[in-house]
Amino acid sequence: MSVLFRGRQQGAKQVRISAWRRFVTFWLHHAQQCIGSLGELARYPFASLMTMAVLGLSLTLPATLYVIVKNTDAVGANFQQASEITLFLKQGLSEQEVATFSRRLQLSEAVAQVELIDKEAGLAEFRERSGFGEALDTLAENPLPDVLLVTPAAGHRGPAAAEQLQQQLAQEREVDEARLDLGWLQRFQAIVQLIRDGFLGLALLLCIAVVLIVGNTIRLNISSKRDEIMVMKLVGATDAYIQRPFLYTGLWYGLVGGIITWLATALLLWWLSDAVADIADLYASQFRLSGLNLAEMGVVWGLAIGLGLVGSYIAVRKHVSAIEPH
Amino acid sequence: MIKFEQVSKAYPGGFQALKNVSFAIEPGEMAFLTGHSGAGKSTVLKLISLMERPTAGRVLINGHDLKRIKRKQIAYARRDIGMIFQDHRLLMDRTVFDNVALPLLIEGYSLGEARKRVHAALEKVGLLDKVRHYPMMLSGGEQQRVGIARAVVNKPPLLLADEPTGNLDPKLSAEIIKLFEDFNRVGVSVLIATHDLSLIARMRYRTLTLKDGRMIDDGLAEVTA
Numbered sequence: 001m002s003v004l005f006r007g008r009q010q011g012a013k014q015v016r017i018s019a020w021r022r023f024v025t026f027w028l029h030h031a032q033q034c035i036g037s038l039g040e041l042a043r044y045p046f047a048s049l050m051t052m053a054v055l056g057l058s059l060t061l062p063a064t065l066y067v068i069v070k071n072t073d074a075v076g077a078n079f080q081q082a083s084e085i086t087l088f089l090k091q092g093l094s095e096q097e098v099a100t101f102s103r104r105l106q107l108s109e110a111v112a113q114v115e116l117i118d119k120e121a122g123l124a125e126f127r128e129r130s131g132f133g134e135a136l137d138t139l140a141e142n143p144l145p146d147v148l149l150v151t152p153a154a155g156h157r158g159p160a161a162a163e164q165l166q167q168q169l170a171q172e173r174e175v176d177e178a179r180l181d182l183g184w185l186q187r188f189q190a191i192v193q194l195i196r197d198g199f200l201g202l203a204l205l206l207c208i209a210v211v212l213i214v215g216n217t218i219r220l221n222i223s224s225k226r227d228e229i230m231v232m233k234l235v236g237a238t239d240a241y242i243q244r245p246f247l248y249t250g251l252w253y254g255l256v257g258g259i260i261t262w263l264a265t266a267l268l269l270w271w272l273s274d275a276v277a278d279i280a281d282l283y284a285s286q287f288r289l290s291g292l293n294l295a296e297m298g299v300v301w302g303l304a305i306g307l308g309l310v311g312s313y314i315a316v317r318k319h320v321s322a323i324e325p326h
Numbered sequence: 327m328i329k330f331e332q333v334s335k336a337y338p339g340g341f342q343a344l345k346n347v348s349f350a351i352e353p354g355e356m357a358f359l360t361g362h363s364g365a366g367k368s369t370v371l372k373l374i375s376l377m378e379r380p381t382a383g384r385v386l387i388n389g390h391d392l393k394r395i396k397r398k399q400i401a402y403a404r405r406d407i408g409m410i411f412q413d414h415r416l417l418m419d420r421t422v423f424d425n426v427a428l429p430l431l432i433e434g435y436s437l438g439e440a441r442k443r444v445h446a447a448l449e450k451v452g453l454l455d456k457v458r459h460y461p462m463m464l465s466g467g468e469q470q471r472v473g474i475a476r477a478v479v480n481k482p483p484l485l486l487a488d489e490p491t492g493n494l495d496p497k498l499s500a501e502i503i504k505l506f507e508d509f510n511r512v513g514v515s516v517l518i519a520t521h522d523l524s525l526i527a528r529m530r531y532r533t534l535t536l537k538d539g540r541m542i543d544d545g546l547a548e549v550t551a
Contacts (some may be wrong), residue, residue, distance in 0.1 A: 003395060003403040004387050005483055025434035231415050234375075235429040236405035236475065238398070325377050 030244065037248035051217050052253055055304060056260025058210050063265045063292065063300050064204035069196050071289055085166050087148040088177045098146050098326050101174045105150060110165050113151040119144045145176060207307055214253055214311025218246050222319045230325045243316040250312025251305060258304030262297055327353040327484060327515040328374060335369050335539075343369040345539040346383070351517060353388075353483075356510040357545065359519040361536035367519040370536070371486050374517070375407055376400045382546050387484070398417070405433055408477030408514075412489035414469050416476075418463040423457045424512060426475045433480060447475040456502035467498040474505055479512075485509060487518040491525060499525055 041048040089098060098116065105114045117125075122144040127133045156165050159182050170178035222229070269291045280287040292300065298304055328351040335344040344366045346537050353356050354486045359367050372378040373385050376392060395403050408425075416425050426447055430440040448454045451471040453464075470490060477485060485506065491499035503518075503525065510516045520526065526533050532545035 003399050003405045021436070025436070028436075029434070120476055144538050227415075228417055231417060232428065232432065233401065234404065234409055234415065235432060236401050237432045238401040240430055241401075326372075 003127065014099075029241070033244045034248045037245040038252055040290040041213060041244070041252055043248060048253075051213070052214055052256040053260055055210050055257030055308065057254055057264055058206045058213070059257065059261040059300065059307075060264040060268065062199065062206055063261055064268050065072055065195070065202065066197040066296070067265065067269060067289070067291060069199055072192050072195065074290070075287060084181070085150040085152065085162065085169060086179045086181075087150060087169055087172075087175050087265075088179070089148065089174050090176045091145055093146065093174055098148075100174070102148060105148065105169075110153055110156045110168075111150055112153040115149040115151075117147040117149065119146050126316065156252075188214040189199040204222065206301070210257075210307045211314065212303075214250055214308050215315040217253075218250060218312045218315035219319055220322070221246060221249065222315060226323055229320065229323045233323070234325045239321050242253075243320050246316045246320070247309065247312050250310075252308070253312075254302075254305035254308025257308060258301035261300050261304060262292070265300075266291055327351050327355065327388060328517065329384075329386040330370070330373075331384040331386070333373065333380045333385060335366075335373065335378060336381045343539055344373075344380075344460065344536075347539070347541045348383075348535075349534055349541055349544045351515060354510070354513050356506065356516040357518070357532040357534060358524065358529075359517060359534045359536065360521060360526060363521060365536040366539045367536055368488055369539075371409075371488050371517070371519055374484075374486060375409055376403055386424075405429065405480060406481040406482050406484060408485040409463055410470075410473050410477045410485070410487040410490045412492040414461075414473035416469060416472055418461050420460070421457070422459050422461065422464070422472050426462065426479050429476060429480045430533075440456055443479055444475075447479040448472075450478070450508070451475045458540065466493050467501070470494065470502060471499075471505070474502070478509060483514060485514055485516045487516070487520075489520055489522075490518060491520065491522055496524070500528075503529070 088099070090167045093101075095118075098118070102114050102116050105111050119142045123136065123142050126144065127136055140161075150165075150169065152162055152165050156162060161186075162180055163182060166180040169175055232242055269289055273289050276289045330347050330349050333344055336342050347366070347370070359370060363368055369378065373380055373392070374387065376395060379393075384461045387403075392403075417428070419468070420428075423441075423444055426444045427440045430443060431437075435443070445454060445457070448457055451474055453468060453471055453475065454470075456464060456468065461472060464472065470493075474490070477487075487506065490506075491502050494502065499522065506516050506518065533543070534541060534545050535543040
């Protein structure tokens with residue numbers, strides 16, 4: 001691609017390179033520079049590993065937070081009694097009517113389970129638990145209503161859906177009052193949301209930090225090779241050709257940094273798993289921490305590589321073109 | 327081959343390196359550019375190799391106005407110009423082979439093709455036996471010859487040399503100049519900037535003289551005389 005001498009008739013000898021050869025060399029250059037930059041990193045293994053570790057460990061925090069949020073979501077799904085709806089039925093319904101109503105609810109697709117606590121059972125329980133046994137004996141008749149405990153079906157357990165169901169049930173002719181203890185669930189979900197937002201913000205900050213760290217490291221790399229870059233420019237190297245090894249360096253940082261993130265996250269979760277199991281046992285739960293799955297590991301890796309590339313890209317864009325031979 | 331049309335160059339800060347310089351060098355010509363230091367020799371070479379742009383006037387190579395060469399094309403334009411420097415600008419952490427092969431690999435030659443050409447270039451400058459050496463292991467004259475091999479390895483039609491004999495004794499200088507003559511004989515245009523007047527005096531080449539940024543002698547008068 002001669003700019004000044006098309007075909008170079010005047011030179012000592014004609015130089016011609018075919019389009020196919022150009023295509024092959026383009027990829028050959030890529031492969032060479034890819035391997036070359038790896039060799040360059042291997043020449044200073046300690047410094048390279050430090051940068052990779054910074055990248056990897058910076059991403060470990062968001063990855064771990066993500067795992068925690070994911071697990072809290074799983075825990076949240078376990079607390080189904082949180083959206084149990086209590087129906088206080090009207091006084092004066094016959095046993096027959098209560099049973100029919102209960103069966104009718106059972107058939108509704110929004111309802112998973114209905115449990116009847118009739119007024120006798122309710123009174124017995126109250127007598128037992130409250131200690132007002134003798135006082136209750138003085139009552140002429142049982143003041144308690146029949147109670148139905150309704151567990152919503154899977155799709156209706158969220159606070160909004162459960163509340164809608166509660167309002168719908170309150171309209172029923174047999175129902176005196178429908179109660180839903182949403183407070184606890186709402187609080188729990190608010191906390192999960194807080195953690196999630198915090199995790200997003202923190203993750204964003206750490207990603208920016210990673211880009212800056214990689215960018216700065218590459219910038220130092222570039223300035224330490226100033227003379228070499230100048231010579232390459234003098235003998236006709238394009239900016240793209242000079243930039244490529246640095247971009248590959250960024251890629252390698254991300255590639256290895258991502259693996260460090262996997263290991264560090266796994267280590268951290270292993271470290272926490274005993275403590276979590278203890279807590280779960282105290283709540284008589286089978287819950288166990290689940291780590292990153294394959295797809296999530298892929299995302300973490302992709303993110304690490306992407307950040308490495310972005311960091312090095314910012315550095316080469318700014319600094320390679322600034323070096324001019326003089 | 328090279329044409330300067332009323333070229334002026336002022337550096338940032340106001341230093342006027344060239345004032346209204348015009349001259350032309352024909353294809354296949356070999357010429358010396360001389361003048362005391364600071365007279366503007368290096369600036370002339372930098373304008374040709376696109377390391378600097380003129381403040382006024384036009385520089386043409388092979389009829390192409392360098393003003394038209396965009397930033398992105400500079401790298402390609404430089405592949406047509408072999409450049410040799412006083413400090414030879416070799417990469418010290420690469421072997422002689424890697425240094426000479428650099429322009430070829432950048433241009434996209436295969437390693438096999440590059441090897442052939444590198445060996446041919448090193449043979450020309452008499453350093454074929456030093457192909458695996460590092461520049462540090464070579465003498466000043468040898469380093470300069472590696473620089474020349476690198477400049478000619480992709481057979482550019484134009485060679486520029488900035489004080490190529492600056493650090494060498496007269497015998498080595500003569501050898502270097504003889505190399506340039508060899509390249510010139512096969513059709514390469516050569517422009518050598520030097521303040522070594524004794525070197526020029528022994529030869530009958532055209533000599534352009536700069537003084538304080540002005541061309542006081544373009545060497546043509548003597549030729550016609």
